[in-house]
Amino acid sequence: MALGWWGRQPVAVLATAVVVSAAPILSPAAGDRLIGDTLPVEAADALDVITPVPSSLGADPDRVALGRMLFSDTRLSRRGDRACISCHDIRSNGASAVARNLTTDGTPVPRNTPTAFNAALSFRLGWAGDIPTLHDQAELALTRPEFLGGSWPRILDTVHGDPVLAALFQAAYGHAADREAVIDAINSFERSLLTPDSRFDRWLRGDVHAITQAERAGYALFRGIGCAACHQGANVGGNLFEKVGIFVTIPNRSAEVLRVPSLRNVAVTAPYFDDGGVATLPEAVRLMARAQLGRELTASQTASIVAFLGTLTGSFEGRPLTASRASGTAQPGDTP
Structure with a gap:
């Protein structure tokens, strides 16, 4: 909760974000495989802005x-x-x-x-x-x-x-x-x-088979269009503040500044946003691209980013995280 590595260096994080969001200025060579007409897959792989979740923070x-x-x-x-x-x-x-x-x-x-x-x-x-x-x-x-x-x-x-x-x-x-x-x-x-040991973290550590080519393409698109300007670091977010609704005001809410949420395990933590008003991850991705980046994503681009986000699901005590029960709360007296 407040002991993360990024707490003392928001300026450095933002500087990294600026470099990432500038990705479209790159000029891919002929034959490069483009992702969302912004960034070659190979070039994107060289710009990792996410680091693996540590296995421990040393608690007694x-x-x-x-x-x-x-x-x-x-x-x-x-x-x-x-x-x-x-x-x-x-x-x-x-x-x-x-x-x-x-x-x-x-x-x-x-x-x-x-x-x-x-x-x-x-x-x-x-x-x-x-x-x-x-x-x-x-x-x-x-x-x-x-x-x-x-x-x-x-x-x-x-x-x-x-x-x-x-x-x-x-x-x-x-x-x-x-x-x-x-x-x-x-x-x-x-x-x-x-929650270490997500498939994406295994890929970052060198396991080339941990994620698919399609998921890699989603990661490249995630950075190429600017998502990583706010979502990076070990927690894929959680390290800076941002205005909600930079390009487009989100329906039924006024613009405000919030802490950028982590995207770790986002595929299993619906509903989304601070009001819990968005039920599905594809809808959340499209809305954020429109409001924060001024971009209208195609169905295939949305699916590509969602595929990447699915690789961020980690494990706790050897068990992959899953969506919560439909009731939404544990029963009194339950033990973890």
């Missing part, structure tokens, strides 16, 4: 295990009926299948729930990028009424009153659980929610 295993327990513990919530996993279903895609989850009072939250996977690689958190760190995110998730709505006295009483949790905190931190230790344990687990 004991604290990770403790944070995992807290992530699914409904006793920490205001009514004892929900946990982090209720909206961030890490058994599937780390998010949910609904446009907007419900608050503790039963009303929809303001924005779509983003996936918890790879969030630690983003430089800021939340759709608006208004949450600076993982620490801040955990505090808000635990205590705000629209999320778990818990209170620190109740949270700490719950932990201290559970012999198993109390003993694990003592072993992991050398003292009884306090506010900072609870937050750190949850953050440690969140830093472990990485």
Whole structure:
């Protein structure tokens, strides 16, 4: 969530993006295979702006295990009926299948729930990028009424009153659980929610058979038309802010500046956008090309980019991520 490598170098990232978006000025030699009449496949392969998801961010295993327990513990919530996993279903895609989850009072939250996977690689958190760190995110998730709505006295009483949790905190931190230790344990687990080993990452590491020629062509088009100006780095996004609706205002919404979302696992994290208003990935790709790049994609171009995006689906604990259940939320008391 805020500990990613890109947090201290947004200017450098943007400079890279400018080079990528300038791809159409290249002059391909006769016989080059063009992608979307902008960039030769071979030339695009030399301009990789995406880096593989790391296998670990070095979180302490004991604290990770403790944070995992807290992530699914409904006793920490205001009514004892929900946990982090209720909206961030890490058994599937780390998010949910609904446009907007419900608050503790039963009303929809303001924005779509983003996936918890790879969030630690983003430089800021939340759709608006208004949450600076993982620490801040955990505090808000635990205590705000629209999320778990818990209170620190109740949270700490719950932990201290559970012999198993109390003993694990003592072993992991050398003292009884306090506010900072609870937050750190949850953050440690969140830093472990990485999805390495996508087919695209295997290709970046040298496995030439990990993706197809058609998927390579989609990647070349993705960069050739300028998508990579905002979506790059290990998280394929999540490292800068951008105005939504640069060329065309998106229907039913005003222009605003949001944090560019990660495209990791995007093929399994529908619905899309901060309002959850777009149901399918092809529709999302076409809309973003129109609004952000001023381009109308053909059906074949859209399919090509969608094919590439499908290669970004990674694995957690050896299991490829999948779309969330239709219900959109985990059941109270479920464990990851």
